[in-house]
Amino acid sequence: MGEPAESAISSLADLLRYPDDLAKISSIKERLVRDKAAIDLQLKSGVQTQLDITKNGLKNLLDAKALVGALSSELVNLHIFCAQAEKMVPGFSQINRVSKVRRNFMAVEDVMRNLQELPAKLNQMEALIDADGKDIFGPMTNFLTIHYELSRLRDFRDQAMFQAARSSEDAKRTLQKYFTRLDNVIQEFDDIVFDIAQNLLEVLREGNSSLIVRWAKVIDLEERLDTKVKILKSASESHMELARHLSMSSQPTGMTRALRNYDDRLTECIKLGAKDVFRNCVSTFPDDPSTLLDNLYWVTRDILFAKTDLTKCVPANWKITNRFVAAYHQELYVLFKSLVSKDTEAGLLLKVVRWSQKYNDTLVKELEIPQEQLTPPLLDGQEEEILGDYMRLICRKVDEWMTNLQKTEYNEFIERVQAPDVDPESKYGLANTPIVFQMLNQQINVGIDSDEIRVVAGVIHECKRQLLVRQQKWINVVRDEIQKSNSAMDEVPGGLLEYCIAVANDQVRGADYTENIITRQINVNVDVLVHSDDDRNTQTRMVQELEDAMDGFIATAKSCMLEMVGMVMFDLQPSFANLFKNSWYTSPVTTTAPDGTITSTPASLVIQEVVRTFEEYNSELTEHFNPDLFQIYIDDLLEATLVSYLSAISKNKGASLSARSLDQIKSDVAIMYPFFTTFTDSEHVESQFNGIEIFMGLASSDKIGAIEGFRALKENFPDAPLKFVEDVLRAREDLDSKSVKEYMEAVRSECASLIMNPTTDRRTYMSRLYI
Template identity: 30%
Template sequence: MTMDVSSIKLSDLLHHPDDLDKIPALKLEYTRKKSAVDSQLRSGLKEQLEVTQAGMHGITDGQRTVQLIKDEMMKIDKLCAEAQNMIKDFPNINLVSQTHRNFMAVETMRKNLVDFNERLTRVEGLLEEDDRDEDNMGNLLAIHYELTQLRNIRDDAMEQILRADDPGLQGTLEDYFARLDDTIDWFDENIGKVALNLIEVVVQGNSSLVVRLAVVIEAEEKSDKRVMALQEALKDHKEMAARFKSITDGAKSTRGYKEKFLMAIKLKAEGNLEGTKQAFLEDPTKLEKGLRWFFNDLNAVKQGMVPLMPKKWKILKTYGKIYHQLMHDFLIGMINDPDTSSANMLAILNWPEKYYTKMNKLGFKKDELQPEVLDGRETELVRDFRQLIIKFLDQWLDRIFKTEKKDFDERNVDGSNLDQDEYGYFRTKNLVDMWRMLREQVDAAGNSQRMDVTEGVVDIMIVRLKTRQQTWQEMLDIEAARYFNATTELEGFQALQDWLVATANDQIACIDDNEDEGRFGYLTSFRQKFEPLVSSTYLERVDIEITSLNDGYVDLSTHCISKFATLIFAVDFKTVMPDFFTSKWYTNTAMKQMIVTFEEYINDYKNVLHHSLLDIFIEELAIELLIQYLGCVRNKGAKFKRNDPFKDKIFNDVSTAFEFFNGNPYLTEEVKGIVVGKWAVTQSFLEILECEKSAVPDVVEGFKREYWDAGLGWVEAVLRARDDFDRGMLKGVKERWGLVVGDMERGGETIMARVK
């Protein structure tokens, strides 16, 4: 069991690559522990060997003593036989002596039988007196003594009649002694009452009754031992049994009062445990309170019963052994019961530490209490309880996502199946419920008062939250893919856009902290919830995961906005984009129309999109417009003729776009700078188009060095759109491209990485 626990603890310590640095320290720690265990094992083995050797010596000495007794008895038997031969007329003397003994035995038996009913009546009178004074039972010893004598009379008479082999007389005697059995049952019932309520008797200070009970039980114990010893001694020496009949006077069989006494202790405690169980099932917080009697009983034994009982009984140890076994059986029974609730299981899991502490105060060391009160199943129970919480967590998350998926699939209704928060922002309907459920499950784990449970549950929650981010992105991407290259108009497009906005808003709500106002996003509130329930070491590690989760919310939010922008081009501008850089381009106002569409979208969504996402939305529109614009060189029919005013047209398009972005009140200066910086690539684009044919390799080289991640395919498409394109131009560019790629510096990603 120790090895299992150690390996589990080791696996708990090694979760991450950084934890490998702990291996040397862990190796030293486990080496030290191994040395300590080895030392304990050697010491224990030595003690065990000494005990075994002492036991073997004792057995040898006992065998030697038994053999000596046998030898002496044989000598005595021999001497008796020799003495008989030495004494003249010994047979006659022996016969007369035997006749006299038999006569006296018959006289004694006759007197006992004559007085039997009278004596039994006196005993019944004493029992009636004790029944009227159950708190004291002052006649207990007198009754026991007299009943013992009457039992012996009956047993002797029945033994003799059995030897006579007279069924008629045997039946007569059985009828004659029938009252005795009823009286014995009456006495045994009184003994049982005292034994069952012995703790209460001790607490009430009735020491004399305790002592009387102990005297009775001890006398019966001695009698039982004597009977068993004689039975064992005569078992293999039947020929000697007839010569020593006088030795067998008294009880002929064991009566088991000591065993019944111990059984009464057990039955009383079992009854109390049953009451504790019912209260515990009704209220899992009442386990410790419901078991107060358990420790009060043992304390009463320690303080009040030990001085009154025979020392050889070791009564405190006896009670402790019985009570501990019952505690073990009670707890294991609850654990194995499939109807035991998680709250009950949790209380049981936290009980052993308190139990052993209380037992230690009473004088019982943990290693003396066997078996282990939970059979060493604490690790298993921790894992099971943690899995139970995780099971409920997964069930909740599954139900929530199914509801969200249903709302998403049925979004073609008024309001798109969405809610709006107090600021008017679009929100999905179930995010609040999900975070509330997570907090409730953290509470459930925290109620275990075990950091290992809470930490394991939080780990799984973070994994599930990351999975949820991925699942949402996949669901939205799959639905959005239907609108790209769609041959017919599909319903639900605007509702999909609403859901993209709502999902982006949800992600911001998860991480939207405002310390000045004391308002925190769901993620920070979640961390604050479990922070006091975990260790500082775990908190350091989990903060890395929290940061990763935070980044995931940012990424998913941005992804939704980016997907919104690309959908505008895939659906709204589906018929416009193919005309760019073709002959129709010179006469249309496509760029102006797209800017007007942008303005309409911004006006439509500025009040329902989180304010922190509005400039990101406009930035994504600007970037996507640039990407699509540059990609139009691949349009069918795209051509830049030297005589056409393509330079002025490109300048006009770029100016129209710049005018919109620069004058937009929702863009910060920082974002404006980013947009302008990215659109600067149009200058390089124009240079490649208008430069002299001979200068093309040089211009392309400059472009490649500035935009190191630009693709040759796009450059080739631009060159092919020139009206003076030929294979020589392309060959020269490719040769120069190869040289540049070999020695250029690579920096951060540029806009050209996204232009295909």
């Protein structure tokens, strides 16, 4: 839909804003028709006026053409009449020759007299020049006098050289020698003229506006005389037929004058002056481009000075402001070309783009310089590409710094020469994590400084990528070190548990740091860069990326805890290998009180050893582990313990279940249960220990009990495998293989729906029994 149509719809929406407005459609239509008729009348009147002006213009052009043709015809007729008059006057040819001889004689006398007076006049000019002292910042009171006298001498020289054009070479060389000194004095004066032209603004700033006005009169006069010569030559060339009829014996006044091109040389001097000013500025800051940019404020200042002050001293048709704009802009273009390269640092690139934008806005909006005069664009219209380079430079720096930091912290973890850092709350941590986020915040701030939300988004994306890479690397390093420790404990450095705690704690710190970036940077600092729906979507996407990084930190912390739990369970493999075997059984400890009361305390050497190991680890964990992570660790340890306990019935060779086994299991539970309820919610522990309770039921029940046991198992643990029931039944000493088969057929038959349509919406530790 075009812009006019959109405008019409918008206007119609304003007129019909409310339902009641529909009743006014007739009156609105009449008003619009009247408005349209009035506009059509205005347009018709305007078009007619322009048509009349155009017709009058064409008529005037035709009249002028006819007038020029008539004038040319009259001149030709005049020449014919003159030629006919020669025949009418007796002896006209002799009279004409005598007249020519007299004119030539008088011309020769003028040349001789001027040549004789030339040395004295040159002495006078040199004295006046010396009196002014060639100081362009001084008053130079003789400036116009010198120019006037030199102009007369130059005209005499040009006339003499023109008349000598048909003379011998010796005569020309002799005449040129006479004028050598004049040429030198002219050159000396021209040097002053163009020295002023090259330093116009400086001369004006010194308060010497009088000299600028007199200088401008000189340039203007010379340019008008040059224009006159050009017009005469152009007329002579374009009216060759008329010139032939006129049979001119001498050139018209001014035709002998050599072009001096002061105006063109003025433009070149302004360019040279700009080049000198820029060269001096660059040489002042040869190795500091950032400071150089800070000290280019004089560019717009000079252009403003030329526009407001210099224009008052020179003719308006010079368009002096445009000349300064062109000269300064070209020098800026060259300078910026040299500043922007592949090796330019990010901060300088941003500064260049910002300076360019501010310069353009100042000239166009404040100084009202037309945009088309600022060509070529300072950065060739590559601001977007440069901002992209700026973003990539930041990302490259982030990558370099993160890579170097990661090498250091991974080596510290692997070598474990010294203990991890400890915060004021005695929690372990890594020294480089605060440095990582300090660096990321700095680079995000650098991106924000660009005032471009796309740049910030690119930096945030790179930060997220680096954090995810770092998280995955920590997962791999922790896993590898624990595997090395499990395979060859004596060959690895100590302190592995402490460093694992530090890594896990740091993931929580990393999530907090990331949340601070979202809160303080993205939702506050970046919010000022949001100017459209696309910008708002970009901001939302940045928040989502950082939230993904936060999720990654939590996942990494959980992975570290699982690896730590795995390390603990690896140490306990020998203990769990004795479960449900003869070495597992331990008689209860019986004690007699003074009053004769006999009490029996559950005893289980295997589980006691397991719990003692847990307590040894916990002595380190409770003091130095993040409390929230410790709670998750306990939950993971509980599940891992139950998995190792229940899976032992199928994994341990020679494992069996008897009536005596139930008492031993109860003794094990009596030791394990209190340990876990000390650190976590008792209801949660009880729900997890339901697996052992169901296990005990399967270890002693009849066929109906086995069916109910499987149902209870699936109800509490939907992902529990049927194989677990079969392994428990096979381990029972009171069942032979035939009975086991019957039990399993009954379970399959009665619980077919549970087996065929398992519920997988909730994962429990039962799914890990056979991993």
